[in-house]
Amino acid sequence: MALATVTTADPTDAGAVSPIRQTAWRAVLLVALIVMAAGTVRLAFSPLQEAAKADLGLSDYQISLVQGLAAALPMALIAIPLGWLTDHTKRTRLIFILGLTWTAGMIGTAFAQSFEALFVARMLAGLGSMSVVPVAISVLADLSLPQSRGRAMLFLSMGNTLGPALAFVGGGALxxxxxxxxxxxxxxxxxxxxxxxxxxxxxxxxxxxxxxxxEPARHEVEDSSNSLNAMIRALWARRRFLAPLFVGQISVIMADAAAGVWAVPVLQRNLGQSAGTSAALVGGLLLFAGVIGPVIGGFVADRGHRSSVRGGILIGAVAASAIGVPAALFPLIGSVPAFTLVLFLLLASGAVTGLITATSIAVLIPNEERGVCLGAFMILGALIGLGLSPVLVSLGSQALGGEAHLAPALALVGVVTSILSLVGFILAMRNAPDKPVAG
Incomplete structure (x- = not known):
């Protein structure tokens, strides 16, 4: 039995498709489940990295490459082509191929016997698991009405954050x-x-x-042309909105990615927590943040979208990014309860901004440009947000005197990137389109 009531349509004949009449919630939940599986694989190595580091004789710098650049570099190469395929081919088939990729990478991780083999395995795992999100956003946008898209994105965002939570909780317990x-x-x-x-x-x-x-039918298509150059020119025309929006969310990704990679080692090295306890603690935080953050973000996005304020859909992102600035100081806290509370605020704020950013793109960018827009976001998010931030932390600790200085290096990277995110979201809100794409 098919889970969506909308019909499949040829992307080149999108103009003939009638408007969607209701949100296909069962299909939305299924897409969220797939994204959750991808998120689990994406961070499944994090609670295991200290044991793998000792087993394979790796340094913090090599771990940062495995956790960052391993997935970022190949994903950056395929992001724009993947975005074009998302806009013009069967997206459910793309999701299946990406699923095979991240599964192969996860199994390969278990049998890696060297830094090089581990790098390749995590490259496949990250390439598939991170690339699936923009494809899923495109599918979800066509499964839901514009006025309920924030709540639909809520489920996707929850899947994207609950997956990593399961990775930490399940990984620590196993x-x-x-x-x-x-x-x-x-x-x-x-x-x-x-x-x-x-x-x-x-x-x-x-x-x-x-x-x-x-495969759902495509809606809100302004131009059925398949020209990649035409779509890139259209996105360039929206650069005053998209550029600061990208800066805002990519900076959030940097802070969250650095925390996701290094929070467990800080708990083990500085606060004397065991591997299982540290992983369970971070996993629990991701679990609560993954529920509370998207719920807040989804309803705030929908309410802001209905307001008369220009860029009102981003009001919640501005507020959440402001909270993230002091919350990025969590590595310097000397007690486990306070460390836990402040790290939760950082992760919850990131979940709010991620949901609102995805909703903004789904609402304010035409259908035929969303995939390429998200592809461009993937390149920058992968190379800078996911690929660079773990390396910056390891290099920062070396500059401060060695691996014993991991905590202050993590705090420094978090605070600087959180400030950049606040500035980016403020500018994006000021430069947002006057009117959203018609539903």
Whole structure:
């Protein structure tokens, strides 16, 4: 049985498609489930990285490359072509191919025996899991009415943040169980490798619901031309809005990515927490932030969109990014409860801005330009947000005197990027289009 009531349409004949009459909530939930699986794979290595570092004899700098540039570089190369494919081909097929990619990378992580092999495995895992988000946003936009898109994006954003939460909580619990003597039947691997293998198997099973997702018809198409140059020129015409919007959200990604990679090591090294406890703590924070942040962001985005304020859809992003500036100081806190509270504020703020940014693109950018717009965002977000920030933290700690200075380096990167995000969202709000794309 198909989960969407909307019909499939040829992208080149989008102008003939009648307006969507209702949001296909069952299909929205399915897309959110797939994004959750991708998010789990994306950060599944984070709670295991200290054990893998010791097992493979890696440095903090090598870990930062595995956690950052490994996924960022290849994703940046395919982002624009993937965006064009998103706008002009069957998106459900793209999601399936990306799912195969991240699953192969997760299984490869379990069997990597060197830095180079681990780099390639995490490259595949990150390439597939991070590339699926803009494709999913495009699908979700055509499954929902414009006036309910913020709430529809809420489910996608929750999936995108609940996945990493499951990675930390599940990864910490599995690692602790395997380290205590448990083992998969017929498998003789170290604890961190068996944990990675479980995630790979689970990812394979979670791909099965994709067979029930039908390609939705495309709506709100202004121009049916397939010209990539024409779409890039159209996006360039919106640069006064898109450029600061990108700066705002990419800076948030930098702060969140740095925290996602290095929060667990800081808890272990500076606050004396075990691997399982640290992973469970960060996972719990991601879980709550992944629920509360998107709920706030979704309703604030819809309410702001209905207001008469120019760029009102971004009001919540401005407020959340302002909260993120002091919250980025969490690594310097010496008690676990206070560390937990402040890190939660940072992660929740990031979840709010991410939801609002995605909704803004889905509402204010024409359908035929969304994929390329998100593709451009992927390039910058991957190279700068995800690829650069973990490396900046490791280089910063070296500049401050060595790996023992990880916490102040993480705080410095977080505060600077959070300030940039606040400035970016303020400018994006001021330069937002006067009128949204018609629904």
């Amino acid at each position: 690692f602790t169980a395997f380290a205590a003597g448990g083992s998969l039947p017929g498998v003789q691997l170290s604890a961190w490798r068996e944990t990675a293998l479980v995630f790979g198997i689970a990812s394979t099973l979670l791909m099965l619901p994709l067979f029930f997702l039908r």
